[in-house]
Amino acid sequence: MKHFSITGFGIFFSVLFFYLLGNSYSTATGIQKVWAFSKSAHVGMIPDPRFLWNPEEAINGYKFENSYYPIRSTRGVVFDDTNRIEYPLNAKGYLEYKKIGSEVNFYTPSGEMFWTKEYRSYPRISPTGNLVLLIAGDHNQVILSDINGNVTGAGKIDGRFLTDYVF
Template sequence: MQFIISSFIFFILFFFLWNVRLPMLSSVKETWIWNKEGAFGTFPPGEGEDPLKVLNGYRLEGRYYSFATNRFVPFEEPFKLDYALLSQGYLEYQKIGDEVNFYSDSGELFWKKPINSYPRSGYFGTPVLYLSGDNNTVFVLDNSGNASGLGELNGRFLTDYDFAQNGKGAVVLFSGGEIYRIDEKGNKIFSADLSSDKNESFFKSVSLSPNGSFTLVHFSSKKKDYLMILDEKGEATDEWELSQFYPHKIYLSIGNRKNSVLNSVDTVQFFKEDKLVWEEKKEKAGSVYQANFAFPSGFAYGLEKEIVFLDAEGNKIRKKNLPSSEFPIRFFSGKEPNTAYLETKKDIYQIRLFE
């Protein structure tokens, strides 16, 4: 009888509660991929994208390693290299020069162009931004070295730029407030002069959300610092004052839900739209550069000798310790959603975030 009553209660509860959605915890999967100096790695992960087929290569002490050819290509000053992270080939240029050469991953010269600006290729090389020596013009070219879309972006001293993780273009910010959001062909999505209603303003930092819909801008006005969120039309949806003034660029990330992370020399802050949710002071001040990255479903940032992972609402879901010899580090996106790569001084890891 007790068994029958217990079974009856179980089936009643199951009938009424089976459709209740329980909260799922986000999780992080980390896979070591590659040792940069030794040029060796592990087998590709059993699921998800294959890093050795997706990634272009990496730079290491005057050498460029191509995953496609499994070999190093040396380069020496005054020559420098730039390459798209998720497509093949590389650009050779001189910072003070008048020529840019594009090589295939096998080292074959594909084209040579008389260009006296230096390139930034982003994730897919569509478009490639060429920065002028005086930093007042950014030329927009395709991966064949031809003018594309708007052709050139002009402003009062370039301060920052960011590329869309989904390959849908880039955003370019000048200190005078001129901002350009362009698509993968260099065509205008929006442009504006953000200083038009802000006296004595100086624009310093910019970040794109993973889906490219939101732009986070950092600027100063009268010795106070602010953040501003622009929507996909370039309209300001949120603006708020920061707790302190930064005389330099700060490293920002903004998610697809308009939440954002600020990682500065002395603090980490998480904002839900324009509201500060939490702040973590650092034990000692670091350099201006601080690793900071937004997944479609979360965030990752460097904190002294740790890497911290957050879900989209700013809850900490994992920490990873790294020896100081591995810093500085950087994150960059893979091709699949919520897949990214962590590059340290010595190694490359694949990071997958599960929601």
């Protein structure tokens, strides 16, 4: 019992002195960027003088809860239950589409609409942003598109069930 009272007084006075006599340290008020680097892939999230790759210029953004945050912007793009966002890892801009809809929109990093195309498919974009797969809801049709929304390559692939894709 004696140890509890000594410990209790110690904690009480520590908190009392900490808050009443002032704290010279400022509290954290925001989100700190935490970065990582892979030597084998030469890809990282912090500028490294050994490599010419700057992640803050190359990496596009990230999703958190119901928002998409571009790396070079301080504000996020909020989307609701019906809207979806797809974005390339190493290219700028993002695709917006509805869960049940008839069009796909591409936005620039500043939030301006670059193009709108009439597609009833779900877009999946490559990490470099060069190729967009527009996959039908039942995965039996795939339309190949470039970043400008124009059909490219084989164009439309019908009658195959898409189960796995790698860029």
